[in-house]
Amino acid sequence: MTGSYPAMSDDAVRPQGVSPNTSDDPAELLPPLEPVQLLDDDGALHDVSGFPLDLKDADHRELYRYMVLSRRADKQSINLQRQGQLGVYASLLGQEAAQVGSAYALDAQDWAFPSYREMGAALVRGVPPEAILHTFRGTWLGDHDPHEHRFGLLSIPIGTQALHAAGFAMGAKFDGADLVVASYFGDGATSEGDAHEALNFAAVFEAPCVFLVQNNQYAISVPLSQQTKAPTIAHKAVGYGMPGYRCDGNDVLATYAVMRRAVDRARQGEGPALVEAVTYRMEAHTTADDPTRYRSDDELAEWQRRDPIARYQSFLEREGILDAATREEIDAEADALAHRLRENVYDAPHGDPRELFEHVYVHPPGTYAEQRALLDRELTSREGGDA
Incomplete structure (x- = not known):
């Protein structure tokens, strides 16, 4: 395969709003x-050029x-x-x-x-x-x-x-x-x-x-x-x-x-x-x-x-x-x-674990409801003393 790619300037590949860093x-x-x-180590102060204290x-x-x-x-x-x-x-x-x-x-x-x-x-x-x-x-x-x-x-x-x-x-x-x-x-x-x-x-x-x-x-x-x-x-x-x-x-x-x-x-x-x-x-x-x-x-x-x-x-x-x-x-x-x-x-009360599901997705995936239901069953079981 022959041919060549067109030449691209630095500005063409640089993200918008970013200037070339040519001085570093x-x-x-x-x-x-x-x-x-x-x-x-003994707490004596020494001046270091370029790092003044204000x-x-x-x-x-x-x-x-x-x-x-x-x-x-x-x-x-x-x-x-x-x-x-x-x-x-x-x-x-x-x-x-x-x-x-x-x-x-x-x-x-x-x-x-x-x-x-x-x-x-x-x-x-x-x-x-x-x-x-x-x-x-x-x-x-x-x-x-x-x-x-x-x-x-x-x-x-x-x-x-x-x-x-x-x-x-x-x-x-x-x-x-x-x-x-x-x-x-x-x-x-x-x-x-x-x-x-x-x-x-x-x-x-x-x-x-x-x-x-x-x-x-x-x-x-x-x-x-x-x-x-x-x-x-x-x-x-x-x-x-x-x-x-x-x-x-x-x-x-x-x-x-x-x-x-x-x-x-x-x-x-x-x-x-x-x-x-x-x-x-x-x-x-x-x-x-x-x-x-x-x-x-x-x-x-x-x-x-x-x-x-x-x-x-x-x-x-x-x-x-x-x-x-x-x-x-x-x-x-x-x-x-x-x-x-x-x-x-000390002995601070815990929040409701179900709240975990309230602040993750705007549009939850299909498995989300299943996971929430699984947690709900587990918590209900524990609250009922069955676990």
Whole structure:
């Protein structure tokens, strides 16, 4: 067969509304191997070119407050699960700085799409923590209004929320909305096709989306070394044509500064970015996991030495930003939060499972009625005491 295809210009194949990205030198998209760190392990502050801080003393105290509240809510959540009040729970212990610092970099109109571990980010966005726990209890699929807090419902499937974030950001760009979307997922999700598709689409359409990967070293029991051969997760960004950033995820100031740079860039119409926050999950993957089977006590002890709250507290006290009275006030608020969690969650009634069928399809398929009838018979049997 002979002949040739007609020549096509770049504009002919480029999606409508997308401009050519001719200024991005691939070398400029690559991150340094060493993560950006503003606070060293002892809490001493160091300037890093390109990542200035715009935080006032009140902001510093708020960051510390959110981190302490997150940890206290996390501890109470584990207690509730052990008492049979939650079906399962995914701890954020050790990841408070990565979550709080990144969420604090968002503006009020921005959106966040979480995985199942983002209690800290949820608190920053104003989501009541008991609403998060009702998901883990099975009270219902979600118990907060995403539009009120601009915070999506928890996503249990690995990586699917990255697609939601990319699509939402693409839609916001088409609508001309002044907002940036943050997508939260872990290192394990980078092995999923959903995350790849989200990154690729967001890059092609130059969507205002920042993908925050909390690299906590393990996807359940699988270490990062068995997930990728890339030098770092942030290096994957160049394959999509977006910049990659790395930050010390146990340093709340570095996480905030790096995330803020990526958010500002997206807001200015320069497209998405991939931020890798290098951190560590100090608890089990979930309360159903036994981490002693795949990691050592020495490894855990090394990361405990880099505790994000202790590091930040050292900085704040050294700078005279945090005093004993403020610490006591925050600790008292954390205790009250834990009490509220218990009061709201303990023995909370479950919703009617039949409601599952009310919000899925506009035009249900033929098998839908059969499935609903099967559930109805099962529930009727149980309610009648026959099961």
